[in-house]
Amino acid sequence: MSAESQPPCHVFLLTFPSQGHMNPTLRLGKKLASKGLYITISTTLDFGLSLINAGSIGQLPSPVGSGFINFHFWNDGWEKDDLRRRDLDLFMLQLELTGKAALTQTLKDRAGENRPVSCLIGNPFLPWGCDVANDFGLPCFILWVQSCSVFSIYYHYSCKSVDFPSESNPCCDIQLPSLPLLKHDEIPSFLHPYGEYKAIGLSILQQFRNVSVPFCILMDTFEELEKDAIDHMMTICPVKPIGPLFKTLKFSDEKGALSGDFMKTDDCIEWLDLKPPNSVVYISFGSIVHLSQKQIEEMAHGLCNSGFPFLWVMKPLPKDMADCLGLKPHVLPDGFLEKVGERAKIVKWSPQQKVLSHPSIACFVTHCGWNSSVEALSSGVPVLVLPQWGDQVTNAKFLVEQFGVGLRLTRGVTEMRLVVRDEFEKCLRDAIVGPKAEELRENALKWKKAAEKAAVEGGSSETYVDELVSKIKKQSGNAMDVQIKSMCSIV
Ligand code: UDP
DSSP: OOTTTOOOOEEEEEOOSSHHHHHHHHHHHHHHHHTTOEEEEEEEHHHHHHHHHTTOBOSSSEEETTEEEEEEEEOOSSOTTOGGGGOHHHHHHHHHHHHHHHHHHHHHHHHHTTOOEEEEEEOTTOTHHHHHHHHTTOOEEEEEOSOHHHHHHHHHHHTTOSOOOOSSSTTOOBOOTTSOOBOGGGSOGGGSTTOSOHHHHHHHHHHGGGTTSSOEEEESSOTTTSHHHHHHHHTTSOEEEOOOTTTTSOHHHHHSSBOOOSSOOOOOHHHHHTSOTTOEEEEEOTTTOOOOHHHHHHHHHHHHHHOOOEEEEOOOOOHHHHHHHTOOOOOOOTTHHHHHGGGEEEESSOOHHHHHTSTTEEEEEEOOOHHHHHHHHHHTOOEEEOOOSTTHHHHHHIIIIISOOEEESOOOTTTOOOOOHHHHHHHHHHHHTSHHHHHHHHHHHHHHHHHHHHHSTTSHHHHHHHHHHHHHHHHHHHHHHHHHHHHHHHO
């Protein structure tokens, strides 16, 4: 194939079907597309339909800069609202079974349609993606959607370099190179003997069998934020901190038909516009966490008594989650809405990136998902941390103790403590007006500046992205030849 007849270099991004994975994947996709690449983002049909129903995907392929974004959805073989999706042991297996076959077929189809894939960017929850890429002789990268510190914890767990909590010693501390001492409940809960959702931990660990081959691990973090952990991991494998991925995207990109939200966002910016600077509490626990009804009531009373205006995301409880886990939708205390009046705005889903950049926001009550953590840090917003499970417990520690931008409400599932209304109200005051508030805000603004510096032209993250794009473009011709040859041997 001559250089002139080659279509634009085609990069295939595979993502786990959840909001916390789709957001960084789409952001990376947009970044690469804006530099002239043709991007396909692949996830399950079930999740894809929620994007389509929310109006988050318009006409495809969608032009972004000098490139394009397209989507590919594969059928995971289960009906809508099938309760088995909530059993992660079963779901991970089903994803592998259906996803591997779909990916193999799609790579063949695209080559046949003169749009051969030049490289695959895989997802740590779907480690089989790299196996398929290897079968086709395609270069494979991973988009790690958690922090580098969490990556380091998984890595050291996988190679058993130190003792981790076990059935016989569940409460031991963990000291890893270039990380602060971690208490037993500060490692991702999927690795803890008492943690739930072990299947996720196992899938992530499978990814580490590939660490010895020279592929590169892209991370939504930046050098200044996690310098020690990044420097350390770079001595072991090719880590590329390219975040914060959302920072360089203009809001106009997010507004259009390509937002990646699995629910329609409610308008709340006009309401925020009417509030004084640095006055509003923003409360959101990401796309999955469902707190106890008692905790919601205590927070509602705390917010009411505090006198601060607040924007609260109360997402609807998905039907399958209610059926499977026996959960009930949250109910606010009687008379609450009348009492708080104009001081409160309750939404089902917010445009979080815009909210966190709004000058009225004083602090963010968060479950500490990595996306929410990076978004808060990069927007200069102090946090109150209420982690539950997974890497949230590790991120909470870092937000409070390492980055100095937060106050702690809870430690996560191992503790299962109820934060009562007076305690919640006190923490809000401490974060917004107390003597600690200024220090938190100063630190948050420091990280905001550092994030901006990393993400502009010539900044550390942007330089890695540019290197990645050149590498992909350079390898693309090569990969196409290899792919066509290996297809012949696979068929
Ligand atoms: N998010 C949003 N609107 C909301 C709540 C969350 O846009 O009302 C976005 C948020 O900006 C983040 C993602 O959803 O990018 C949630 O990812 P995170 O890693 O914080 O948590 P997860 O949902 O994976 O637990």
